[in-house]
Amino acid sequence: MQDNQKIISDQDIKIHNLTVVYRGIPVLWEINSVIKKGMLTAIVGPNGAGKSTLLQTLLGLKKPRTGSIKLGDQNLIKMKDKGKYISYVPQRESIDWDFPISCIDVVKMPLTAKLSGFKRTPKEYDDLALEYLEKFEMALFKDRQIGKLSGGQRQRIFLARSLIQNTEYLILDEPFGGIDAKTERMTLELLTELKEKGKTIVVVTHDLSSISKYFDEVILLNTQVVAQGKPEAVLTKENLKVAYGSFLHLQTEMKNESNDHHPSHHSEGSH
Amino acid sequence: MVSWLISVLNTLGISFTLAVILTGTILISATAGFLSNFLVIQKQSVLGDALAHSSLPGVVLAFLLFQTKDIFTLMVFALVFGLLSSILINVITDVTPLKGDAAIAISLSFFFSIGVTLFSYVQQLQIASQAGLSEFIFGSLTYLTYSDLIQYLGYFILILFILFVYKQQFKTVLFDRELSKILGLNILWFDFLSYFIITLTVILGLQLIGIVLIAGLLVIPSIGARRWTDNYSKLFFISSLLSVIAGVTGVLISVVYRGVPPGPIIILSLTILTIISIIFGTRNGLLTDYLHVNLFHRRMNHDEKLTLLINSLKPEIQKSGLKVFEFNKGDFPEITDELLEALSDCGYCKMVSPEKCVLTYDGVKKTQTLITKGELTND
C-alpha cells in the first residue's frame, strides 16, 4: 500500500475533455488540462467561471457529463479512499459556522471520521491535532466553537484540518477571500514550503498580485481553459480580457488596491 | 431497566399504570429530543415535519389493511410513504423552479391530505378497533400497556445502538458532507439510517403525542439546548433532558386533568422551556450575551486591556522582571481567553503553547510607556 501511495503521488493530474452541466447549462466545457506534480498551481477566473465546480469534480463530489480525470492510470473521480491522496480546503461559504463543534474536533475530524463508537479517540490524534493548531498559532482556541473565530482564524483551522491528512495533493478553494494579510502571507509561505517538500497544490485565488511571486503555473478559466502556463505568459492583458470580459476593469482595480495595501498588524484586534 | 424504573416510580407512590406511561414517555421524549439535533443541525427541521405528516397515510393504510397497531407494521408503511414523499420532493425540485422548502411543503400537505381522507373513510367504516386510531391525531395515554413498553424499550435500544456505533460518522456527515465523501464515507447509507431512525421515532411517538405534534418534539428540544452549550455531546444530552422534562410535565398534567390530551401540553411545556433557554441560556442566551457585552467586556482599547493584564500579572512580574516575561494562563483565572486573544491580535503578547503566553517586544515597550505615563504603577 505504501508503494501504491508512492506511485500515485508521483503523477500529474490529467483532465481530459471534461464537461460538467448544471440543469442543462454547461458550467465547464471540454476542459483539457494537466496539473503538474510538485507544482503550486493557481486557478483564476471570474465569479461563476466554474472554478469550484472544477475542484469538486476533481474530488469526485460532482459527476461530469463527459470526460475523465486521471491520476496516473487511476480514474480519480471513482477512486475510493481519495482522502489518502487528496485533501481539500472548501470555500468558506460552504461551511455551517453555527455547528456545535470545537476547533480541535474540526482539525481531528479526518482522523476520527471512521472510528467506531466503541473505540476511544486515540491520544495520538489529540496530540497531532494540537500540534497542527500550534503551528497555526491557534492552540489557545482549541476548545472554542468554530463560529466564534475571525475569518483568518477560521481559515487557519481548515488549513490545519487539511494538513493533518498528510496527503500528496492539496486543493484550496478561495483561501484568501476576506482574510487578514497576516494569514494570507502565512498561508502562501506555508504552501511554498510544502511544495518544496514535493507536494502538489492547487489554489483558487482572486489575488492576481501574489501569483507571479508564489505560483509556478496558472490556469485561467472561464467555462473553458482560456490559457495555462507560467504566470507571466498567462496573465497578459489580452488573456485577462478574454477571461473576464467586461469585468476586467474591476479586476485590475483590485490588483492595484492590493499592491497599495500596507500590511498592518493592528487591523484585526480593533473590535 | 424498565422494571427498575417502574419500581422506583412505584415506591414514590405512583400507580403501576401511571408508572408504565411515565416510563414510556421518558423513553420516547429522550429519543426524540436526542434526534432533534439531527434535523436542526442540518437545518432540515421542515423535513421532520414532512416525515411525520407523510407517515399518516401509511399508518392509516396499515390500520385499514391489518387492523393492527403493531409498531413494526406501522413503521414499514410509514417508511414507504416517507420515501414516496422524499421522491416527490426531489421530483418537484428537479422539474420545477421551486426551492427545497416549497417542495417539502407541497409534499407534506399532499400526503397529509391523503392521510386525512383515508382517515375519515376508516372512521366511517366503524371497525371495532378503530377507537385506537383516532388517538393518533393528538395522542393519548389510555392505550399504553406494559407489553407496548417492552417493545418500545427494544426499539429505543436499537436506536441508541446505531447512534452510538456510528457516533463519529454521523458527526462528520452532519458537519461536512464533502469531507465525508472524500474520506470515503457512504453518505447514502448514513442518510438512510438517520431517516430510518427518525421515522421509527415518529411511529413510537404517535401514541403519546399524536401525528400533528410529533414533529415539534423532533425539532424544538435542540433549539433550546443549543443556548446552553457549544459542545456536540452535551447538546445531545441537554436536548434529551429538556424533552424528558416536557414529556413528564405533559403526562402528569394530562393525568390530573382527565381528558386533556398529553401531546399539546408536552409541546407547550417544551416551548416554554425553549423560551426560558433563549433568554437565560449560559452560552448563547440573550441575557447572558447582554451581560457579557455590556458589563464584563465593555469596550476597552488595547492600552486598557494591557493595563488589565499587567495588573493581574503584577506579583509574577515583580518576581521575574518584565523583559522576558512568560506566564501560565491557568495560573491566572481572572485573565480570560477573550483578553489574551485581543492582546495577541494586536501583538502585545503571544501564545507559545496552549497554556504558556509571553509578552512580546511591543508589549514590553508599551507597558514601559504606560508606566512612565503613570497609567500603571510599578510597585
Ligand SMILES: Nc1ncnc2c1ncn2[C@@H]1O[C@H](COP(=O)(O)OP(=O)(O)O)[C@@H](O)[C@H]1O
Ligand atoms: N448547485 C448548483 N446548482 C446549479 N447551478 C450551480 C450550482 N453550483 C454552481 N452552479 C453554477 O455553476 C456555475 C459555476 O459555479 P462555480 O463553480 O461555483 O464558479 P466559481 O467557483 O468559479 O465562482 C455558476 O454559474 C453557478 O451558478
Ligand SMILES: [Mg+2]
Ligand atoms: Mg467558487
